[in-house]
Amino acid sequence: MYMHIMLRRGDANVSFFDLCALLKHFGFLLRIKGDHHIFCMNNVDEILNLQPKGKKAKAYQVKQVRSVFLKYGFKLEI
DSSP states (O other), X not given: OHHHHHTTOOGGGOBHHHHHHHHHHTTOEEEEETTEEEEEOTTOOOOEEEXXXXXXXXXXXXXXXXXXXXXXXXXXXX
């Protein structure tokens, strides 16, 4: 999922569950209020507020996550 997001392969075709799991993997804290999944992390200025669109993540929110990953140098180690 990480490579799919970082390579910009179909932002509208990202599973909401997988996107949330990826953020949790990197250590983001999750707070849920209704259908809003709010992710935050120490030393990261941005707060990511995600809502599902059916079972998919919204494309513009996938772009926001990618932007945060690039800005702060989040990399998935294999």
